[in-house]
Amino acid sequence: MARTTDYGDATGLENMQQLIQLRWMAVVGQVATIAVVHYGFGIRLPLDQMLAVLAFLAAFNAASQLRWRIHRDVSNGELFVALLVDVAMLTAQLYLSGGAANPFVFLYLLQVILGAVLLEAWSTWTIVGITSACFAGLAIFSGPLQLPIEHGQGLLSPYILGMLICFGLNAALLVVFISRISRNLRARDARLAALRERAAEEEHIVRMGLLASGAAHDLGTPLATLSVILGDWRHLPHFTSDPELLAEIDEMQAQVQRCKATLSGILLSAGEARGESSLETTVSTFLDDTAEEWRSTRPVLAFEYENRFGHDLPMVSDSALKQTLCNVLDNALQASPDWVRLEATHDGDTLRLTVTDAGPGFAPGMLADFGKPYLSTKGRPEGGLGLFLVVNVARTLGGKVSARNRPEGGAEVTLTLPLASIILEEEEDEGNGS
Template sequence: MPPHTEATASRVDPAPAPLARVDDATGLKNMQQLIQLRWIAVVGQIVTIGVVHFGFSIHLPLDHMLAVLAGLVAFNGASLLRLRIHPEVSNSELFFALLVDVAMLTAQLYLSGGATNPFTFLYLLQVTLGAVLLKAWSTWTIVAITAVCFAGLALFGRPLALPLDHDRGLYSPYIWGMLICFALNAALLVIFITRISHNLRERDDHLADLRQRAAEEEHIVRMGLLASGAAHELGTPLATLAVILGDWRHMPAFHNDPELLQEIDEMQTQLLRCKAIVSNTLLSAGEARGESSGKTSICAFLNDLVEEWRATRPVYAFDYTNRFGEDLPMVSDTALKQMVCNVLDNALEASPRWLGLDATRDANTFTLTVTDEGPGFAPAILAHFGKPFQSSKGKSGGGLGLYLVLNVARTLGGSVTARNRPEGGAVVTITLPLAAVTLSENEAYGR
């Protein structure tokens, strides 16, 4: 990617909520839609009753109809209070809410003309909402109940004393009622079915993301098992090489040749690094080889990490800035250490001449920013940032370093951002919640 390409960004967010909470969140949103629809129904009924009773001079039992409206308002208020106390909503609760709406509508229709009331078509709104919101058995139950209610209105309802003037078209109050009912049905269906469908699509997208996350985590587990097995297997040959190099140092042919001794020293240094990598791999897998995590602080952890990383890498220029501020206690975490080293290694490979590490704190988050002067990320890499085997290095099996970084960050509840700088180079930012990496006051003092 050219150095001066316009900066773009890709972000991997913290781990989503467990699968069990997805349907709960969707149910909550759908119940909120029903509550909004009920408020609209209350206002609409007040306006309609007023227009019919006072505008068209059609006598209605106002006391009874307003009592039904008061009951609907009380039920809606109770629904709001219930959502604040217990936000999870099940299919049965949505079913019950729709049954209450059907009962209230039936009561109002019974008091205002029965089956001859043009607003009986509002039953179709309840059936449609049930078909979208409820399980199959609940939907068919709503269909049966609305049919029974309509039949009951036809049998027991008392028609209003309206003139038979349907032939007058829009001058007929009955035609006006049918027109208003149709417009109301259509508008509410478009508005609320669109919102509810959006909620369901969000749920489906969330489930798809969770399935993808589960597949990636399963892949990580398999990689961890392979790495642990490889580390075990490498222990013996590395020990053998260490013994051989130690013997070579005391052999006359090598002891009297400074250049060979220097090369043996370099080989032993790299061998010690290989042993440290093997030990860290086993430690990350929960198989510490005589080592254990110890208490430290964030600043000390970062300073030691940078010192060790610089001592084992061919770094030409490295700018390290620690602006964390007040130091906090933490446990030295090998996984966190490897995560930061992976990002630094990638940056060093892309930018051998210079790279920088900046540590900052913002409220309750801990941020590490790694900057380099390399070619930056290709657009395709940014578009699929964090996916395994997405690498610009052209090597088989590449792209796993950042993949592991992202999964460690997810495990800690953090996030990773990658972008290109307008002046050239790339920036990778790791953001972690302080609660995930620090010790509480009691833990810090061993209470």
């Protein structure tokens, strides 16, 4: 049952806190047991020595509680030492109260089982050896407790009653604390699974980014050639004499320029030429420009845009954020060609961007796995990559993306981004100091 565990995460700390709680319960339980045996059963105990052991245990537990409020990482060795202290304190109390003849000697099993759940294999077997040695030492060196066994009296026998209490205590503590520790371990496994999934998604994004960057380089030369050819065509008599052909040439040039601007944005997001194209702007201006550019380059019949941000905070124009917002708008436009709405609001220290459409909405399965790659209602093999990138860009900025179906029809996608991740830090610091 022993398992090898890395305690450099929250699980080790949670398990240590469980041991601290168990130790406080042990202190209270020992005080009650000593009082009942000494005063209730009239069995004389060395109260001074036993209370001194309890005081040490309480002091150690208080120090442990203070330490683990400051230090967050718990190693296997630290858990091992904590269990050894518990074993030592139990051994001292048993030595003072009858040794191996004390019915509470079976509390050693609690320490062994906790070690099997919490510790690495070598630590667990060490606990087994130490508790066995302590049991043997108590049988050899401790003095007998004047405790009438009287098995024939059943539960009226103090010894049988003590064994029953010990059994019930062991069983109750094991159920409670093993359940809690198992829950901690399951939560840790879930966190590790989420981290592995995120690493796989980020690896997928890196591959997509490399492909996009390579495609942008490869397409740059053909687009430049097309731009030159179209520029030459505009001056040919055959085209200058025909206004309709000339208008088509202008439209082709505009589309080529749009393709070149898109490729420049890809290279900018990949980290190339960042110092050349990054422009200082404000959040409101950035949103207004992005909305206007999207409106002018998409065949949307009705586009409602409302900027209720209300603050003029400085930022650097971010092509990745711009493309993220455009991806959400593009998905809304594909689902609802007649009407799309974008609303920008300021909610505390966050920027909230809400895109609404009047389409059929998301299927329940898509809402459950929103943002997963290759999950789309469009039926294309490459579908779903747009929202996948949106979710991961928002997560990189410390934000999140949520989606829901509106009761009146259509879908609503909300991007929530912390302002600290998009505004200029220098200006933010000056604002805080004023």
